[in-house]
Amino acid sequence: MSGDYTLAEMMCVVGAREFPKRGVCLLGMGLPVLSGLLAKLMHAPEIAICTEVGALDYAPRPDVVRASIGIHDLILNDGSAMVTDMVDALGTLLMGGNVDFGVLQAAQVDKFGNLNTLVLGDYRAPERRLGGTGGNTEIACMAKQLITIMPQERRRFVERCDFITSPSYIDGPGARRRAGLEPQGPNRMMSTMGVYRFDTPDGGETGSCEAILEAVFPGLDPEIVQIETGWTLRVADDVRELEPPTTEELALLRRLDPYGFYLVPGRY
Numbered sequence: 706m707s708g709d710y711t712l713a714e715m716m717c718v719v720g721a722r723e724f725p726k727r728g729v730c731l732l733g734m735g736l737p738v739l740s741g742l743l744a745k746l747m748h749a750p751e752i753a754i755c756t757e758v759g760a761l762d763y764a765p766r767p768d769v770v771r772a773s774i775g776i777h778d779l780i781l782n783d784g785s786a787m788v789t790d791m792v793d794a795l796g797t798l799l800m801g802g803n804v805d806f807g808v809l810q811a812a813q814v815d816k817f818g819n820l821n822t823l824v825l826g827d828y829r830a831p832e833r834r835l836g837g838t839g840g841n842t843e844i845a846c847m848a849k850q851l852i853t854i855m856p857q858e859r860r861r862f863v864e865r866c867d868f869i870t871s872p873s874y875i876d877g878p879g880a881r882r883r884a885g886l887e888p889q890g891p892n893r894m895m896s897t898m899g900v901y902r903f904d905t906p907d908g909g910e911t912g913s914c915e916a917i918l919e920a921v922f923p924g925l926d927p928e929i930v931q932i933e934t935g936w937t938l939r940v941a942d943d944v945r946e947l948e949p950p951t952t953e954e955l956a957l958l959r960r961l962d963p964y965g966f967y968l969v970p971g972r973y
Contacts, residue, residue, distance in 0.1 A: 710950050712897035713856065713968050715922055717743060717958055718950040720808075720854045720895040727751040728805030731798070731844050734776055736854045737808035739967045740895075742772045743958055753786075755804075757840030759794045762786035772961040795843050807848030809841055810855045813866045816915045816936045817880075818853065818873030818892055818903055820845060821866040828868055838870045845871030846886055850893075857896035857933045864936040874903060874914035881909045898922055898930045900947065904939070913939075920945045 710718075713736075720740035724730070726749045732741045741754055742765065753762040756776035764784045773780050782788050798804060811820035812835050822841050826832035845851055851873055855861060873892055875881060881888060888908025894901040900920040905912035918927055919941040927940045950958070962968050 710955055711968070712922065713970075714955060714958055715947075715950060716740075716854060716856070716895055716897045717968075718954045719900060719922075719947060720744070720852070721748055721954075723852065723893055723895060723900065724749045724752060724808075725806055725850070729753045729755060729798070729803055731755050731757065731794070731804045731807045731840070731848060732776060733757070733807065733809040733841055733844060734839060735810040736967055737810055737852075738776060739772050739958070739962055740854055741808055742769075742961055743954070746957060747954060755794060755798060756781065757794050757844070758791055759787075759789040760785045761789065761794065761798065770960065771963050772967070774964075774966055791840070795840050799840075799843055799847050802847070802849075804844070804848045806850035806852055807844035808852045808854060809844060809871060810853070811841070811861075811871065813861055813863050814853060814855060814894065815863055815866045817875060817877065818851070818894060818914075818916060819866050819869045819875060820853065820871035820873070821868050823870045824868045826867055841871040845873065848889070850890055852892070853894040855894075855896060857898040857930065859933050859935050862896070862934045862936075874905065874909045877914050878905065878909060878911050880914075898925055898933065902941075915939055917941050918944060920947050922947055923949050 717740040721744035724744035730752050732738050755761045758777045760781035763781050811822045813821035822838050824831040824834050890908040892903050901916040902919050905914045917939045931938045
C-alpha cells in the first residue's frame with residue numbers, strides 16, 4: 706500500500722472498487738471516466754463501458770496509455786464494440802432499459818442523492834449558470850442504479866439542491882414513483898472523504914432515502930466529514946475505515962491521467 710496519494714486519487718480508487726463486477730455502465734463527464742476505466746482494468750473487467758455520445762462497450766487495449774479526455778475522445782473509437790451517436794446511447798441503450806448503472810458527477814448533491822449540473826442560486830436570477838445536463842438527467846432517471854463520484858465540500862454537499870437536474874430519491878420515500886420513475890438502486894456515493902449508501906431497502910419506496918456515511922478515508926472520522934456536509938449527517942453504527950490505495954492502483958491511475966486533465970485541483 707502507498708501513503709503518498711491525494712484525496713482525489715483516493716476517491717477515484719474507491720469509486721473503481723465500488724463498481725459492480727458486471728453489467729452495462731453509462732459514464733458521465735469528469736471523474737466517472739477515470740474511475741470507470743480504472744475499474745475496467747483492475748477490478749471489474751466484465752463491465753461494458755459506454756458513453757452518452759455513442760461509444761458502446763469500450764474495451765481498452767492492454768497497452769492503453771491514458772483515459773479518454775471526456776466522453777467523446779477518439780481514443781474510444783479504437784476499442785469500442787460499436788461507435789454510434791446519442792440517439793442510440795440515450796435512446797436504444799438507456800431508454801430501452803439496458804443500462805445497469807450510471808456513474809455521474811455534478812456541482813451539487815443533496816441528502817437524497819439528487820444532483821445539480823445546471824444553475825447555482827435561484828433559477829430566475831442565478832448566481833452562476835453551469836455547463837448543463839448533457840445526458841445526466843436521462844441517466845439519473847433511467848439507469849437501474851446510480852453511482853455518484855464528487856469532491857466533498859460544504860458548497861457542493863447541500864441539504865437541498867438549488868435545482869434538480871438529475872433525480873435520485875427526490876424528496877424521500879415514494880417520490881420516484883410519484884414522478885413517474887421506477888425505483889432505483891442500491892445507489893452509492895463516493896466523495897473525497899468517504900462512501901455513502903442510501904437508507905432505502907427497495908429503491909426509494911420505503912426508508913428515509915437519506916445518505917448514510919458507511920466508510921471514511923484513512924485518518925478521517927465522521928466529525929470531520931460533518932464539517933464539509935451541509936446537512937446533519939447520518940452515520941452507520943459500524944462505520945469503517947477504508948483501505949488506502951495500493952501501489953498498483955495508484956500507478957495505473959496516474960498513468961491513465963498523464964496530463965493531469967482529471968486530477969488537477971480545481972478541475973475535479
